[in-house]
Amino acid sequence: MKAFAELLDRLSYTAGRNAKLTLMADYFRAAPDPDRGYALAALTGRLDFATAKPAMIRGLVEQRVDPVLFGWSYDYVGDMAETVALIWPQRPGANRPPELAEVVERLSTASRSDSPALVEGWLDALDATGRWAFLKLITGGLRVGVSARLAKTALAKLGDVSLEEIEEVWHGVTPPFTEVFAWLEGRAPMPQIDLRRAFRPLMLANPLDEADLEKLDAAHYRAEWKWDGIRVQLAAGGGEARLFSRSGDEITRAFPDLMETARFDAVLDGELLVMRDGEIAPFNDLQQRLNRKRVTAKMLESYPAHLRVYDILFHGDDDLREQGFDDRRVRLQAWHAETGPARIDLSPMLDFARWEDLAALRETARERAIEGLMLKRGDSPYVAGRPKGPWFKWKRDALTLDTVLMYAQRGHGKRSSLYSDYTFGAWRTGDHGEPELVPVGKAYSGFTDEELLRLDKWVRANTTERFGPVRAVKPGLVLEVAFDAVHRSKRHKSGVAMRFPRIHRIRWDKPIEEADRLPTLEKLIEG
Numbered sequence: 072m073k074a075f076a077e078l079l080d081r082l083s084y085t086a087g088r089n090a091k092l093t094l095m096a097d098y099f100r101a102a103p104d105p106d107r108g109y110a111l112a113a114l115t116g117r118l119d120f121a122t123a124k125p126a127m128i129r130g131l132v133e134q135r136v137d138p139v140l141f142g143w144s145y146d147y148v149g150d151m152a153e154t155v156a157l158i159w160p161q162r163p164g165a166n167r168p169p170e171l172a173e174v175v176e177r178l179s180t181a182s183r184s185d186s187p188a189l190v191e192g193w194l195d196a197l198d199a200t201g202r203w204a205f206l207k208l209i210t211g212g213l214r215v216g217v218s219a220r221l222a223k224t225a226l227a228k229l230g231d232v233s234l235e236e237i238e239e240v241w242h243g244v245t246p247p248f249t250e251v252f253a254w255l256e257g258r259a260p261m262p263q264i265d266l267r268r269a270f271r272p273l274m275l276a277n278p279l280d281e282a283d284l285e286k287l288d289a290a291h292y293r294a295e296w297k298w299d300g301i302r303v304q305l306a307a308g309g310g311e312a313r314l315f316s317r318s319g320d321e322i323t324r325a326f327p328d329l330m331e332t333a334r335f336d337a338v339l340d341g342e343l344l345v346m347r348d349g350e351i352a353p354f355n356d357l358q359q360r361l362n363r364k365r366v367t368a369k370m371l372e373s374y375p376a377h378l379r380v381y382d383i384l385f386h387g388d389d390d391l392r393e394q395g396f397d398d399r400r401v402r403l404q405a406w407h408a409e410t411g412p413a414r415i416d417l418s419p420m421l422d423f424a425r426w427e428d429l430a431a432l433r434e435t436a437r438e439r440a441i442e443g444l445m446l447k448r449g450d451s452p453y454v455a456g457r458p459k460g461p462w463f464k465w466k467r468d469a470l471t472l473d474t475v476l477m478y479a480q481r482g483h484g485k486r487s488s489l490y491s492d493y494t495f496g497a498w499r500t501g502d503h504g505e506p507e508l509v510p511v512g513k514a515y516s517g518f519t520d521e522e523l524l525r526l527d528k529w530v531r532a533n534t535t536e537r538f539g540p541v542r543a544v545k546p547g548l549v550l551e552v553a554f555d556a557v558h559r560s561k562r563h564k565s566g567v568a569m570r571f572p573r574i575h576r577i578r579w580d581k582p583i584e585e586a587d588r589l590p591t592l593e594k595l596i597e598g
Contacts, residue, residue, distance in 0.1 A: 072169050072170055072171050073168060073201060074098065075110050075113075078094060078095070078110065079203075079207060080204065086216070091221060091225075092224060092228065095222060096226075099252075104249050105247030106247075107252065108252065109172055110171060111246070111248055112246035112248070114219070114222040115219040115222050115223065117245075118246065119211065122178070122183045123178060123186055129141075129151070129155075130187075131187060131190060131191055131194070136159075141158060145539065146537060146540070149488075149540035150481075150483070152210065152212065153203055153487070155202065156199050165192065166196050168198075171208075172247070174193065175208075175246075178190075178209060220234070220318070223237045223238065223241065230256065235272050235456065237251075238271070239264075239269065239271070240264055242321065243262060243269050244264070268308055268312070270304060270306065270315045270319045271385075272455035273304065274455060274458075276446075276447075277459060277460075278466070283463075284426045289426050289429075292449065293396060293420055293449055294420065294423055295421055295445050295447075296441045296445070297442040297464055297466065298342040298344060298418065299351075299353075299354050299556070300344040300351075300357055301342070302316075302340075303315060303316060303341060304338065304384075306339075307333040307337060308336040308338075312330050312334075314326055314329065324364070325361065326343070329377070329414050329415075332414050333412065336385075336387045336388075337383060337385060337386050338384040338385035339383055340381050340382040340383070342378070342379045342418070345357045345374045345376065346377035353440065353597060354556070355558035355560055357374070359374050360376060376414065377414050377416075378416075379417070380415060381418050382403065382453065392453035393452050395449060395451060395452060396447050396451045396461075397450070399453065436467040437597070443464065443466035444464070445462065445463070445464055446463040446464075447463075448461045448462070466555075467555075469553040470553065472497070472511075472551070473552075473581065473586045474511060475495060475497070475549060476546075476547075476548040476549075477510055477544065478493070479494070480540055489527045490527045491515055495552060496508035496509050497587050497588055497589045497592055499588060508546060509565040510564060510565060514550075514552060514572045514574050516574065517553070518574050530542055530544055549581040549582075549585070549586050550578065551574075553572070555570045555571045556570040556571075556595075557569050557592055557593075557595045557596050565592075566593075567589070567592055
């Protein structure tokens, strides 16, 4: 556990990507099995401890520390694990610090009644850094600036393999991944999995710089709409089927209505949508289906899932990825005509002869409630990752709105001491005819480190109320926000929700009275 705690601690204070990769690769080389496998599982989100919840941890610490003192400390620190790690009063006679594998294996099988005693004993045995890492581990909130993809990239450094090869086997192996480490260290062959039901790394597109169009020959490219859903991969074969998000997370259980139609042998790349009577519903409707562990009959009826297919990677035992896009499209059309699965259709190709024709189509994307266009070379094989040149995404221009900062929340990792997450609002007429602000979105990107420091200072100087790690501020700062779209939302007081909001400019010079009004945002609602 000590080595894992040191790894997390160093990762949380290391900013550079290459430096993080080196830290993880060195740990994987030095740590024994199964500790390193469980560390990899933690970094990639493959661990879940059903009985170790924040409420249980809070209850344990409040048995040893005055609850008021803990509340004040948590409010100041802003992170549960860090607060408990620092304030926890150890009792003498604690056992030795646990090994990482011991924590994972014992807590994974512990009952809800047995878990508090286990956690309490381990907190007593660990030092402050160990307690922090232990709590981050069991609550799943590592937040050390490492994505699952970055952790797998570090894993690939152990052997002469690529990230794509790691992705090939990833969903066919389970923690603690001893067979994967044996393969990477040359002690065993590559793990054999059923490729028909495994996630295949997606091919991604590069943003299109319109100046690049002059360098590209329109005759070499094919075009289709960039639909406003989520990119998924459906892998079916041998009587089973699995649905994956673009990051490789399995989401099969959340979409039983779509999966019951997957009675074929193929691996498809497409866009997950909600569709009613042949019309694509707003993205906000799809959000009602995402991240659900349990899907009710009413939800299935109200938000019916649909897959619009872009590409086919496997057809039966045939691996089509080396073929060109045009050839794969012929196979895809033949497969769909033969199979005719319900809830699955093909993304239509767009006719154009010149880039000017395609630009005119792009101008209609917003009125069609579509994100933009995709360009794909007709001879391009399906290559994992984001190769430069074969595929481009030509998104519609972003919308902007002047809003007023209402709340600020501390960030995570290196931002844990700074107010870096901002909730902003627009004006509307209140019940008594007076102007009032209502929240319309939240953003935590789009500004420089220097601007973040200035924003943090402004928040602290203009705080009116505190709610744990959140501060309400007096209206006084205008944020120009860029966003891709806006939809109706019953979850927000304003009745609307922005899609992908980010800070575009900080308008230190602009009076808050000149910020935009809610009706201006409502006019932009799509669908």
